[in-house]
Amino acid sequence: MVKKIEHLEMVGITKRFPGVLSNNNVNIQIKTGEVLAILGENGAGKTTLMNILYGLYKPDAGKILLNGKQVSINSPKEAIALGIGMVHQHFMLVPTLTVCENVILGLSKSFIVDIKTATQRIREITDTYGLAINPDAYVWQLSVGEQQRVEIIKALYRGANLLILDEPTAVLTPQESKELIQLLRNMSAQGNSIIIISHKLHEVMSLSDRVTVLRDGEVCADVCTRETSQDALAQLMVGREMAPCQREGTFSPGKAVLELQEVYSQGDKGTEALTGVSLTIREGEILGIAGVSGNGQKELAEVIAGLRKLSKGKISLNGKESTKMSPANIIEQGLGYIPEDRLRVGTIPSFSIWENLILKDHHQRPFAKHLLLQNRVIMSHSSSLVEKYGIKTPTLETPTSSLSGGNIQRVILAREITRSPVALVAAYPTRGLDIGATEYLHSKLLEARSNGIGVLLISEDLEELMSLCDNIAVLYEGRVMKVIPVEEANERVLGLLMAGIAEQAS
Ligand SMILES: Nc1ncnc2c1ncn2[C@@H]1O[C@H](COP(=O)(O)OP(=O)(O)OP(=O)(O)O)[C@@H](O)[C@H]1O
Ligand SMILES: [Mg+2]
Numbered sequence: 001m002v003k004k005i006e007h008l009e010m011v012g013i014t015k016r017f018p019g020v021l022s023n024n025n026v027n028i029q030i031k032t033g034e035v036l037a038i039l040g041e042n043g044a045g046k047t048t049l050m051n052i053l054y055g056l057y058k059p060d061a062g063k064i065l066l067n068g069k070q071v072s073i074n075s076p077k078e079a080i081a082l083g084i085g086m087v088h089q090h091f092m093l094v095p096t097l098t099v100c101e102n103v104i105l106g107l108s109k110s111f112i113v114d115i116k117t118a119t120q121r122i123r124e125i126t127d128t129y130g131l132a133i134n135p136d137a138y139v140w141q142l143s144v145g146e147q148q149r150v151e152i153i154k155a156l157y158r159g160a161n162l163l164i165l166d167e168p169t170a171v172l173t174p175q176e177s178k179e180l181i182q183l184l185r186n187m188s189a190q191g192n193s194i195i196i197i198s199h200k201l202h203e204v205m206s207l208s209d210r211v212t213v214l215r216d217g218e219v220c221a222d223v224c225t226r227e228t229s230q231d232a233l234a235q236l237m238v239g240r241e242m243a244p245c246q247r248e249g250t251f252s253p254g255k256a257v258l259e260l261q262e263v264y265s266q267g268d269k270g271t272e273a274l275t276g277v278s279l280t281i282r283e284g285e286i287l288g289i290a291g292v293s294g295n296g297q298k299e300l301a302e303v304i305a306g307l308r309k310l311s312k313g314k315i316s317l318n319g320k321e322s323t324k325m326s327p328a329n330i331i332e333q334g335l336g337y338i339p340e341d342r343l344r345v346g347t348i349p350s351f352s353i354w355e356n357l358i359l360k361d362h363h364q365r366p367f368a369k370h371l372l373l374q375n376r377v378i379m380s381h382s383s384s385l386v387e388k389y390g391i392k393t394p395t396l397e398t399p400t401s402s403l404s405g406g407n408i409q410r411v412i413l414a415r416e417i418t419r420s421p422v423a424l425v426a427a428y429p430t431r432g433l434d435i436g437a438t439e440y441l442h443s444k445l446l447e448a449r450s451n452g453i454g455v456l457l458i459s460e461d462l463e464e465l466m467s468l469c470d471n472i473a474v475l476y477e478g479r480v481m482k483v484i485p486v487e488e489a490n491e492r493v494l495g496l497l498m499a500g501i502a503e504q505a506s
Helices: 046-053 076-081 099-104 111-129 144-157 174-189 201-207 230-238 297-305 327-332 342-346 353-357 375-388 405-418 435-450 462-468 491-498
Strands: 007-017 020-031 035-040 061-066 069-071 084-087 162-166 193-197 210-215 218-224 256-266 272-282 286-290 312-317 335-338 423-427 454-458 471-476 479-485
Touching (some): 020 046, 020 193, 084 144, 099 111, 144 174, 174 193, 230 435, 272 454, 286 462, 353 375, 375 405, 454 462, 471 491
Parallel strands (some): 035 193, 162 193, 286 471
Antiparallel strands (some): 210 218, 256 272, 256 312, 471 479
């Protein structure tokens, strides 16, 4: 039987990676029923610290005390045995198995015998915490939010009473995020402890009891949530005051750079994901795509980038039909693309930073001459991007996979924006970015707009859309409900359109 965690402490934790001091003498503590938020800029050392607690990394120095006694945690298995569970940002579920099968995977030797008892226990867990899920559903049928619930159930099933969540809401819709926050509240009310990493300060304010802020691998503040504010936390994290970006200058769009006419396309599950989408993006325009994710956004971005086939319709890029072009041709034709799935689509993880930064242009001048790579040019180009975009890395040779989540994101942004595309498709570009980087990205999108680039910005953050876009199109069940000029947009109108209600939204 797993022991109840009354009090857990990490003391003097230090962890070095080649060229990086990721955690430097870090102390954190948490009590039963408490929610501790860990805040910090991209690369501050948050994930590293939690991976140490979960037994994935061994610290170079420091100790972990559980209920006052020192413990050593050398693997996730040992962490779980002590009552510590972790939900990673990238889920580790098997899509072709059911919820129940996934939950007991790795635990039992005789799969079939256990299903009935397991289903029963899963029902108990879901009832206790108000977690809606069908144990018999296949994981591939579930939304991202539901898959996350399966990960949480998996941890609870194994007896976790301290749950670590690394940026759990980054991939959720606003509605799913609200549900998760409520669930975590229920869990802490019933005596579970929760450690949550998040870049969303309003969530941290509404959920946590205490906040530990990391900066460059060190604890720079440890405060009671009640005694602080969103602004104070932001300042602690970045060490300066933040000012939100606003769209400036008049809107004077040029010619169309990206046009979709009556585009139809199928989703992964074989159903129609886009049903007759027509959109025009012009030079110097930011067109926003609002909508609850899962209404065709992913497919929309992919058909434009040539990664998904159209079943009907036509797309033109920079005056040329691109419907049947290869992804490489589309890039040549002038498309910049910040994909939703940055790990698999946006970068080659084992490649170095510099290789990923020139990934799309390595074969041409100024990076290659007569088939020879121009090292000096490449290195100076790469190091200037690393500096401008604040990419935290020990060297340019470092493999991209060893960067922190937000820093991988910055590598893609740096590459896509500086390539000066004709049109730029940005799918949820601020996901996983800290607040400083978000602000920087916003300024970069506005700069792209003033340089005449046509930007398609897919986002679930209505505030972000309303402050950056010239026009906002609302996507609902694979079709465009309406395109409205930003002056006419407000949360009510957008909300109604996002729910598929057109009549009252005028
Ligand atoms: N396996 C690894 N190998 C080498 N360096 C690593 C490894 N894991 C983390 N690092 C480095 O440690 C530092 C902290 O990374 P970490 O992932 O903990 O940051 P984070 O605070 O979680 O950032 P983010 O908000 O971007 O997720 C980074 O500079 C990163 O490059
Ligand atoms: Mg992280």
